[in-house]
Amino acid sequence: MILAQIPASELRTRLARGHLALQVGPFRFRVTSPLASVSEGLATLYPDFELVAEDEFIDFHVSVTPPAGVRRWIRPQANFSFDGRVPFKPLPADQAMPMLEWGLNWVISNHAHQYLMLHAAVVERNGRAMILPAPPGSGKSTLCAGLVNRDWRLLSDELTLIRLTDGLVVPISRPVSLKNRSIEIVRGLGRHVVVGTPCADTGKGTVAHMRPPTDSVRRMAEPARPAWVVFPQFIQNGEPTCEARGKSTAFVELVHNAFNYNLLGLAGFNALSGLVDACDVHRITYGSLEQAYTAIDALTGE
Amino acid sequence: MMPAEQIKSPVNSRPMAHSDLVVTLLREPGNAAGFSTSEWDLLVRQARHADVMGQLHARLSDAGQLGNLPEAARRHLDTAWNLSQRHRLAVRWELLGIANTLAPLNIPVVLLKGAAYYAAGRMAARGRLFTDVDILVPKAALDSVERIFIRSGWVPTHLNAYDQRYYRQWMHELPPMQHARRGTLIDIHHTLLPPTTGVNCDAAALIAAAQPLEDAELAAFKVLAPSDMLLHSATHLFYGEFDRGLRELVDLDQLIRELGTEPDFWAATVDRARQLDLLNPLHHAVRYTHLLLGTPIPDVVLRAPLDPTIDAIRQRLLDALFLRAFRPDHVSCNDAATRLARWLAFVRSHWLRMPVHLLVPHLFYKAVIAPRKEAAGA
Numbered sequence: 001m002i003l004a005q006i007p008a009s010e011l012r013t014r015l016a017r018g019h020l021a022l023q024v025g026p027f028r029f030r031v032t033s034p035l036a037s038v039s040e041g042l043a044t045l046y047p048d049f050e051l052v053a054e055d056e057f058i059d060f061h062v063s064v065t066p067p068a069g070v071r072r073w074i075r076p077q078a079n080f081s082f083d084g085r086v087p088f089k090p091l092p093a094d095q096a097m098p099m100l101e102w103g104l105n106w107v108i109s110n111h112a113h114q115y116l117m118l119h120a121a122v123v124e125r126n127g128r129a130m131i132l133p134a135p136p137g138s139g140k141s142t143l144c145a146g147l148v149n150r151d152w153r154l155l156s157d158e159l160t161l162i163r164l165t166d167g168l169v170v171p172i173s174r175p176v177s178l179k180n181r182s183i184e185i186v187r188g189l190g191r192h193v194v195v196g197t198p199c200a201d202t203g204k205g206t207v208a209h210m211r212p213p214t215d216s217v218r219r220m221a222e223p224a225r226p227a228w229v230v231f232p233q234f235i236q237n238g239e240p241t242c243e244a245r246g247k248s249t250a251f252v253e254l255v256h257n258a259f260n261y262n263l264l265g266l267a268g269f270n271a272l273s274g275l276v277d278a279c280d281v282h283r284i285t286y287g288s289l290e291q292a293y294t295a296i297d298a299l300t301g302e
Numbered sequence: 303m304m305p306a307e308q309i310k311s312p313v314n315s316r317p318m319a320h321s322d323l324v325v326t327l328l329r330e331p332g333n334a335a336g337f338s339t340s341e342w343d344l345l346v347r348q349a350r351h352a353d354v355m356g357q358l359h360a361r362l363s364d365a366g367q368l369g370n371l372p373e374a375a376r377r378h379l380d381t382a383w384n385l386s387q388r389h390r391l392a393v394r395w396e397l398l399g400i401a402n403t404l405a406p407l408n409i410p411v412v413l414l415k416g417a418a419y420y421a422a423g424r425m426a427a428r429g430r431l432f433t434d435v436d437i438l439v440p441k442a443a444l445d446s447v448e449r450i451f452i453r454s455g456w457v458p459t460h461l462n463a464y465d466q467r468y469y470r471q472w473m474h475e476l477p478p479m480q481h482a483r484r485g486t487l488i489d490i491h492h493t494l495l496p497p498t499t500g501v502n503c504d505a506a507a508l509i510a511a512a513q514p515l516e517d518a519e520l521a522a523f524k525v526l527a528p529s530d531m532l533l534h535s536a537t538h539l540f541y542g543e544f545d546r547g548l549r550e551l552v553d554l555d556q557l558i559r560e561l562g563t564e565p566d567f568w569a570a571t572v573d574r575a576r577q578l579d580l581l582n583p584l585h586h587a588v589r590y591t592h593l594l595l596g597t598p599i600p601d602v603v604l605r606a607p608l609d610p611t612i613d614a615i616r617q618r619l620l621d622a623l624f625l626r627a628f629r630p631d632h633v634s635c636n637d638a639a640t641r642l643a644r645w646l647a648f649v650r651s652h653w654l655r656m657p658v659h660l661l662v663p664h665l666f667y668k669a670v671i672a673p674r675k676e677a678a679g680a
Contacts, residue, residue, distance in 0.1 A: 059374065084632060113381045
């Protein structure tokens with residue numbers, strides 16, 4: 001059963017009472033929240049996700065709830081909590097849905113050490129994955145949204161999970177996080193694109209999330225073999241460029257992009273060097289999504 | 303005097319809610335197959351919040367039970383175990399650096415707590431995470447130790463004048479120091495307990511009895527002799543703030559299971575506790591490891607109260623407090639009585655550590671003045 005199959009009123013009740021658990025890639029999350037914005041956000045962004053039955057094992061129990069005291073009513077706030085622990089300061093209540101997304105990122109990146117975790121988007125075509133590592137502001141999420149609205153499958157927008165046992169990328173096709181101007185750009189990608197309610201004035205400016213394509217969500221159990229690492233950089237009015245990078249440079253850059261490289265020790269080194277060995281590495285700059293598509297099609301031989 | 307069998311169900315503590323699953327499993331790791339999937343869900347959460355997931359992995363592995371776990375729960379335990387292996391490497395690296403730093407001083411350096419369990423190859427280190435390195439040095443060498451650490455890139459924490467004075471005047475350790483680049487923490491002790499407790503624990507005797515390590519790379523360090531190691535861990539827990547009560551109880555359980563089988567261990571430990579004025583924490587350690595984790599303790603040690611000031615009534619009160627305070631710090635065990643017990647255990651630790659004429663001004667400063675200063679500074 002998928003989330004879209006429960007009526008809105010029942011979703012709201014189940015969410016408020018702690019009876020909503022979702023299969024999100026390799027993880028099972030129980031999400032609890034009395035807030036309407038979270039219930040609506042889930043209905044918009046997670047409709048195709050599988051529900052987990054009541055008595056199953058849950059990996060992570062999270063909630064987004066109003067704090068006790070006056071901030072429940074006056075300039076209301078929301079707290080993210082991971083199984084009773086509150087890792088962040090509260091945010092204004094209208095940011096509850098982005099807070100849930102950020103909270104899930106935090107929970108995964110702090111606990112899922114059975115994977116080498118890279119801060120990178122990752123997409124797949126014909127069984128081969130392309131990893132797009134980049135710092136915030138480089139246009140990685142916009143490019144990722146663009147690619148998955150062409151013929152690429154979304155594996156992840158934020159967290160690339162490399163399985164330590166076989167080096168495959170394990171999908172976690174959660175909503176794609178968009179900021180500021182990219183929200184309009186992604187909305188313009190087509191009528192089928194669904195973007196959730198934007199939240200203004202967050203720590204990252206205005207943010208909104210794009211619903212992951214249904215096909216990507218349905219195929220979340222299919223891992224993919226990494227084939228390319230592409231460092232993207234959007235440059236306003238810039239000329240498109242594409243250059244091959246040395247593997248050692250790429251290795252070092254990926255170490256900086258990894259959440260748990262140090263923590264994994266030798267296993268992390270082996271996973272990352274295996275990844276770099278198996279991939280063609282390039283850096284592309286582009287002034288428009290069309291230019292980026294052209295460069296990527298050329299790289300992938302399409 | 304209660305026979306050992308009877309104290310297993312102390313009258314005054316209501317039977318623990320069935321929800322303390324992680325304690326149940328630590329006590330009887332052979333029963334891993336007896337838990338349902340949803341119980342495993344709760345177990346993993348309790349183990350994570352009590353910071354004992356890696357230790358649980360070690361216990362289940364010894365009992366040959368890892369194959370009896372649901373796969374999803376197994377993944378979390380395996381991850382915790384791998385993380386603990388990584389911590390061992392990190393602690394070793396840190397110890398080698400500390401050995402280098404202190405080499406010119408040519409003083410005895412005794413490792414305490416987690417780092418000692420690791421360096422001495424104790425079972426208690428298995429699966430455990432390490433938050434800092436604790437060392438014990440002769441009091442006379444304290445200033446030179448502090449200076450040489452600062453020269454080697456370590457930075458004192460708690461820089462405000464009040465905290466500095468609090469540590470230096472009343473405590474058994476310097477304010478913790480942090481390495482500027484690695485971010486690691488070191489606690490430098492000159493004795494086991496704050497002098498303000500009134501417990502006259504002879505640090506020189508502990509250092510004199512400390513034992514060398516078999517690990518040649520760590521030859522710069524010593525560890526406390528077996529009885530002293532147990533006494534220190536008991537002291538740390540029962541004079542401490544109970545923020546990781548269950549984890550420390552698990553340490554004690556492992557130390558006792560490993561060291562307690564040596565002939566004469568118990569006679570020597572009770573004698574040593576009497577000599578060091580530490581019968582009280584030893585009493586608590588044997589009672590609560592035995593009651594909660596089923597740690598084997600000889601009847602003769604369990605039967606007589608090791609601390610004669612603990613009569614039947616006081617014992618009941620202490621049981622009511624501690625049996626709750628040791629519950630895993632997780633929402634599933636957070637009823638009002640347990641929260642109260644944890645708070646009382648915290649208050650008790652301060653009560654034990656400082657006489658009233660020092661404690662009241664200290665708590666006033668921490669509760670009223672420090673928050674204002676912080677707010678003014680922020």
